Amino acid sequence: xxxxxxxxxxxxxxxxxxxxxxxxxxxxxxxxxxxxxxxxxxxxxxxxxxxxxxxxxxxxxxxxxxxxxxxxxxxxxxxxxxxxxxxxxxxxxxxxxxxxxxxxxxxxxx
Amino acid sequence: xxxxxxxxxxxxxxxxxxxxxxxxxxxxxxxxxxxxxxxxxxxxxxxxxxxxxxxxxxxxxxxxxxxxxxxxxxxxxxxxxxxxxxxxxxxxxxxxxxxxxxxxxxxxxx
DNA sequence: TGTGAATATGTCAGGACGGACATAGTATTC
DNA sequence: GAATACTATGTCCGTCCTGACATATTCACA
Numbered sequence: 001x002x003x004x005x006x007x008x009x010x011x012x013x014x015x016x017x018x019x020x021x022x023x024x025x026x027x028x029x030x031x032x033x034x035x036x037x038x039x040x041x042x043x044x045x046x047x048x049x050x051x052x053x054x055x056x057x058x059x060x061x062x063x064x065x066x067x068x069x070x071x072x073x074x075x076x077x078x079x080x081x082x083x084x085x086x087x088x089x090x091x092x093x094x095x096x097x098x099x100x101x102x103x104x105x106x107x108x109x110x
Numbered sequence: 111x112x113x114x115x116x117x118x119x120x121x122x123x124x125x126x127x128x129x130x131x132x133x134x135x136x137x138x139x140x141x142x143x144x145x146x147x148x149x150x151x152x153x154x155x156x157x158x159x160x161x162x163x164x165x166x167x168x169x170x171x172x173x174x175x176x177x178x179x180x181x182x183x184x185x186x187x188x189x190x191x192x193x194x195x196x197x198x199x200x201x202x203x204x205x206x207x208x209x210x211x212x213x214x215x216x217x218x219x220x
Numbered sequence: 221t222g223t224g225a226a227t228a229t230g231t232c233a234g235g236a237c238g239g240a241c242a243t244a245g246t247a248t249t250c
Numbered sequence: 251g252a253a254t255a256c257t258a259t260g261t262c263c264g265t266c267c268t269g270a271c272a273t274a275t276t277c278a279c280a
Binding site: 163164165175176178179180182183185 | 225226227228229230
């Protein structure tokens, strides 16, 4: 990975040097990962701030606890679609989504 | 549901007036439609600004011309996922997506 | 008008996704 | 340790999405 890429990733809150770097993701793949991560983190925040358990949220979303867990885990079987739909179902507006996307969580665990 | 929203939906092939209307299109469903519209509009802008035809873009995205057309039309068979992936594949950053989402396209012609 | 390029619309087989269930791990409290 | 509540992980079947193809429509220009 070249320096500018490193800088960009770091600038967006990624810990350069861990999995992302090792796997050698392209700019675009990294952007997708960043997106997923931002949304899944955001979802967990929305849920916990309301004092809901995954099971309770699942019922509200007409989904299941396991899927909620996977959403929050950024699991590969979860689409960006589902993440956004869930956030919206929790009352998030497109503007909220935009904010979530453009302000990625800082330093991911190493 | 107000008239402009109706028009927007109808303009993009959504069934307004029957089942959807009867069930009452909620704020959340509207937000999803808004999201889809914002992204599809954005996609077309990115493409045309680069002087690409749908066919050329399709090749770049490893998709097909018909799907690109449907993406830009906000067709119901196109997922938000695909729209975002396509935009990212064209070089859009998460920040660009956020901007696209929070800046809804100006009133669709009736 | 005709001609070709670009775009739109319809359809479908195959693959990806999602809800559901089972189960395993974790934390708290007694 | 047991019991309870919450969360994580694995798997499966039905559904939805997607690329591809065919075809229709629109557009630009001579």
